[in-house]
Amino acid sequence: MKKKVIILILFITAVCSAFFLYSSKKNGSENELTMYGNVDIRDVTLGFRVSGRLEKLMFEEGDRVKEGDLLAVLDKKPYEDQLAVAEARLESAESVFSKMLSGLRPQEIEEARAQVHEREATLINLERTYKRQDELFKLNAVSAQAHDEALAARDEARARLKMARKSLELALAGYRDEDIRAAGAEYKAAAASVESAKTSLADTEIISPSDGVILTRVREKGSIIASGAAVYTIALDSPVWIRTYAAEPDLGRIYPGQKAEMYTDTNPGKPYVGQVGFISPQAEFTPKNVETTALRTDLVYRLRIIVDNPDKFLRQGMPVTVKLSE
Numbered sequence: 001m002k003k004k005v006i007i008l009i010l011f012i013t014a015v016c017s018a019f020f021l022y023s024s025k026k027n028g029s030e031n032e033l034t035m036y037g038n039v040d041i042r043d044v045t046l047g048f049r050v051s052g053r054l055e056k057l058m059f060e061e062g063d064r065v066k067e068g069d070l071l072a073v074l075d076k077k078p079y080e081d082q083l084a085v086a087e088a089r090l091e092s093a094e095s096v097f098s099k100m101l102s103g104l105r106p107q108e109i110e111e112a113r114a115q116v117h118e119r120e121a122t123l124i125n126l127e128r129t130y131k132r133q134d135e136l137f138k139l140n141a142v143s144a145q146a147h148d149e150a151l152a153a154r155d156e157a158r159a160r161l162k163m164a165r166k167s168l169e170l171a172l173a174g175y176r177d178e179d180i181r182a183a184g185a186e187y188k189a190a191a192a193s194v195e196s197a198k199t200s201l202a203d204t205e206i207i208s209p210s211d212g213v214i215l216t217r218v219r220e221k222g223s224i225i226a227s228g229a230a231v232y233t234i235a236l237d238s239p240v241w242i243r244t245y246a247a248e249p250d251l252g253r254i255y256p257g258q259k260a261e262m263y264t265d266t267n268p269g270k271p272y273v274g275q276v277g278f279i280s281p282q283a284e285f286t287p288k289n290v291e292t293t294a295l296r297t298d299l300v301y302r303l304r305i306i307v308d309n310p311d312k313f314l315r316q317g318m319p320v321t322v323k324l325s326e
Contacts, residue, residue: 032323032324032325032326033246033250033253033254033323033324033326034321034322034323034324035244035245035246035303035321035322035323035324036244036319036320036321036322037242037243037244037245037303037305037319037320037322038242038243038244038317038318038319038320039240039241039242039243039314039315039316039317039318039320040240040241040242040243040304040316041235041236041240041314041315041316042235042236042239043212043215043233043234043235043236044209044210044212044233044234044236045230045232045233046071046206046208046209046230046231046232046233046234047206047225047227047228047229047230047231048072048074048203048204048206048225048227048228048229048231049200049203049227049228050074050079050200050203050204050227051224051225051226051227052074052075052078052079052204052224052225053074053075053222053223053224053225054072054073054074054075054219054220054221054222054223054224054225054231055073055074055075055076055221056072056073056221057071057072057217057219057220057221057231058070058071058072059071059214059217059232060214060217061214061215061216061217062213062214063213063214064211064212064213064214065208065211065212065213065214065234066208066211067208067209067210067211068207068208069207069208070205070206070207070208071206071207071208071231071232072205072206072219072231072232073204073205073206074204074205074225075204076201076204079197079200079201079204080201082197082200082201083194083197083198083200083201085197086190086193086194086196086197087194087197089190089193090187090190090191090193090194092190093183093186093187093189093190093191094187094190096183096186096187097180097183097184097186097187099183100179100180100183100184101180109168112164112167112168113168115164115167115168116161116164116165116168118164119157119160119161119164120161122157122160122161123154123157123158123160123161126150126153126154126157127154127157129150129153129154130150130151130153130154133146133147133150133151134147134150134151206231206232208234209234210234210236210237210238211236211237211238212234212235212236212237213234213235213237214232214233214234215233215234215235216232216233217231217232218230218231218232218233219231235316237310238310239306239307240306240307240310240314241274241277241304241305241306241307242260242262242274242304242305242307242320242322243302243303243304244302244303244305244320244322245300245301245302245303246279246300246301246303247298247300247301248283248299248300248301251279251301253324253326254276254279254303254324255276255279256275256276256277256278256279257275257276258275258276258324258325258326259273259274259275259324259325260273260274260275260276260305260322260323260324260325261273261274261322261323261325262274262305262307262320262321262322262323263320263321263322263323264313264314264318264319264320264321265319266313266318267313271323272307272308272309272310272314273307273308273309274305274306274307274308275305275306275308276303276304276305276306276324277304277305277306278302278303278304279301279302279303280301280302280303282301283299283300283301284299284300284301284302285298285299285300305322
């Protein structure tokens with residue numbers, strides 16, 4: 001009997017101890033959530049927006065670059081020639097448009113008026129000549145050919161005078177509105193061509209969009225490349241985040257802006273500080289790079305933890321332990 005009592009006491013003690021440990025672990029997990037992920041660093045592939053022959057490459061793989069650094073240059077000569085042609089066309093179009101706006105010069109109007117006077121005088125003289133020829137023809141004193149030539153000369157003078165008077169009217173009226181609008185449109189098109197040529201010339205240079213490290217140098221000097229072809233790939237210094245995954249039961253304990261500490265195997269005693277920046281609204285199966293046999297069919301939600309103080313020790317794909325505090 002005494003032995004049975006001792007066994008019962010030991011059993012009750014073991015159950016109480018197990019319950020106490022379970023309660024402690026449960027309370028601890030409620031205050032801190034631990035997950036595992038990998039460093040994710042954004043990179044950018046750079047190329048030219050125009051085609052041409054690669055003339056200069058300023059950096060090698062592994063070199064650090066700053067925002068605004070000149071990375072590569074194409075042969076500029078073809079694009080400089082295009083700009084010169086566009087500027088010449090703009091100058092011509094500007095001259096025509098200015099002429100249309102200001103109208104004819106006073107000297108041109110006076111010249112048109114003088115031409116009218118001249119042809120009026122010529123017509124008067126030819127009309128007198130024809131009148132004399134007509135009288136002599138009636139008396140059979142001149143030939144029919146001479147009479148007809150005088151008539152034709154008079155009629156031609158009348159037509160020339162009519163044309164001169166029309167030219168004077170146009171000179172006094174100025175250019176038509178349609179012609180002015182057409183000249184203005186040509187001027188705008190020429191100005192746009194100049195801007196386009198300037199843009200193409202500027203696109204013969206690749207400028208670093210941000211601080212980072214050259215990952216790959218795809219092309220070499222002298223290469224003929226098409227627009228958009230990759231020349232450099234840069235790993236950006238910022239932003240740096242941790243990609244991790246949370247199970248559906250833990251989503252209620254995670255929210256955007258939640259503080260996080262991240263630990264690496266390289267320096268486990270110096271955690272990185274960050275915050276939850278993104279929680280995927282869609283579930284997905286556990287990714288292959290973190291799945292185990294037991295987790296293959298589990299649905300998880302992707303998280304992005306933004307690192308506030310990244311440094312050179314955080315490398316792409318590095319495993320990281322993430323602890324979220326509530």
